[in-house]
Ligand SMILES: Cc1cc2nc3c(=O)[nH]c(=O)nc-3n(C[C@H](O)[C@H](O)[C@H](O)COP(=O)(O)OP(=O)(O)OC[C@H]3O[C@@H](n4cnc5c(N)ncnc54)[C@H](O)[C@@H]3O)c2cc1C
């Protein structure tokens with residue numbers, strides 16, 4: 001194998017999201033991360049490179065602050081990165097993200113295999129991968145739990161309703177990965193140090209032909225409300241009996 | 254003209270989509286069409302169940318996968334200009350929907366949780382941030398595409414005497430993907446989406462055999478066992494159709510008991526309509542306690558044996 005592209009997204013870590021008093025989303029204390037399953041996409045690229053050679057380009061579309069994600073992706077084993085960065089990219093919807101990715105990749109990135117996550121942690125639209133494959137006119141294999149490449153032939157096990165389908169395709173192709181395809185390794189100090197020496201190409205919105213109009217418009221976002229009584233019980237026999245009694249009283253057993 | 258199209262890769266999901274389609278067809282003053290690849294001889298059944306038109310996809314040879322239909326569906330839509338295409342949210346359905354949307358350069362609401370007609374447009378809700386938020390979307394292009402999670406709608410029932418048109422669609426072009434083999438699921442497990450009691454096993458269990466304790470509690474309560482995504486997908490201790498949450502199924506039991514479940518939002522999204530949420534977790538700061546009515550803070554290996562005997566005693 002020659003060139004592997006891993007697409008990743010830099011997202012809000014949803015564990016930090018709070019609900020404001022008015023039911024709005026409180027994002028004041030959030031942290032960011034590489035979208036969970038994109039770590040599996042990067043890891044799979046590294047695994048394939050270790051087995052068949054080649055080199056890995058990590059690609060992301062995001063706001064300029066996502067540069068922290070670039071460092072993270074490089075420390076996870078990508079050889080170089082393409083950072084398609086612009087303040088305009090804050091609220092792209094999946095069709096726009098896929099267009100931007102396809103244009104930028106066509107313009108200057110070699111690829112034999114493109115890897116994406118099954119879905120992003122923030123939108124979980126499960127679209128950008130297959131849309132990108134269509135835009136690039138290459139075969140697309142989604143929800144893959146096992147992947148192998150020999151020469152220019154790819155073999156993948158993908159999850160379908162009826163079970164598992166084993167499929168073959170000639171490269172170039174695009175694959176979206178399930179989280180059980182691998183266990184992403186955790187970068188060490190040395191990985192972080194070498195990451196800062198790796199090449200990064202930045203592409204801005206102005207360098208692209210034009211940004212497609214949104215096809216799907218977000219007209220509102222409301223925080224999800226879950227109100228529960230939060231009663232605590234201990235572990236001694238009396239407390240367990242009280243727990244069972246409470247379930248009875250509530251009429252659920 | 255049928256303005257709402259539905260496509261599912263199996264018959265029962267097709268019937269669910271017909272219910273979904275009928276619920277918006279009236280508001281959009283249009284009809285409903287089924288795109289049919291499986292059991293082609295049942296076209297009239299779908300007409301009885303609400304379809305005004307049926308588009309028949311030619312059967313595929315065994316080495317081709319359903320994804321090959323994407324160009325045919327896209328071409329038909331380009332010609333006939335439907336208002337919306339609803340696709341069953343199975344893995345195959347989600348892929349085909351995204352590829353059709355790309356070919357038609359239109360919007361797709363993935364994992365739609367509710368839809369309605371406002372004025373003459375479709376408006377849909379979906380989860381964002383793992384379920385921490387609900388995103389409302391409107392479509393800026395036609396057709397509007399959406400994937401609908403399985404079991405979100407009741408299957409449509411037949412009204413005898415309905416009439417409809419049947420039309421053949423052309424065979425799909427050869428694709429670059431060849432199916433070299435298929436493996437069925439080990440066995441279909443029970444459907445836990447309607448269970449009255451759900452005992453959910455999380456990664457807090459140390460080994461597969463220990464799930465017997467969860468099973469015993471479920472049996473004592475007349476309920477079913479479900480699990481978190483790592484238990485089905487990483488550990489493969491339970492089949493994936495028992496995974497509860499954003500990427501799994503939604504359950505609405507009277508009682509949910511999470512054991513060794515941390516309570517990340519993607520999981521909690523699948524239990525939002527449980528009447529009572531309870532949990533056993535040894536970490537008092539586990540997020541599950543903030544969304545539980547009743548929480549036992551303790552080691553499951555200490556708590557479960559006690560809970561089992563207390564339940565037995567309560568049963569008398
Ligand atoms: C896009 C996306 C979609 C996802 N969809 C889903 C989904 O549909 N469903 C889903 O479940 N997850 C989903 N996830 C994963 C989710 O974020 C969590 O990682 C997952 O739910 C955690 O599972 P868990 O609680 O079993 O494991 P962990 O988070 O590892 O939690 C284990 C818990 O067990 C407790 N514990 C350990 N030992 C003991 C003991 N001896 N006694 C008692 N308690 C103990 C620990 O304190 C801990 O809280 C999704 C993630 C993403 C990014």
Ligand SMILES: Nc1ncnc2c1ncn2[C@@H]1O[C@H](COP(=O)(O)O)[C@@H](O)[C@H]1O
Pocket residue numbers: 007008009010035037038041059060061062094097101115116117118119120121123124125126127128129
């Ligand atoms: N902004 C982005 N930049 C690069 N890759 C992305 C971006 N958004 C989504 N992807 C890729 O597409 C996958 C699916 O995303 P989504 O369609 O949003 O669920 C992700 O797992 C990534 O691999």
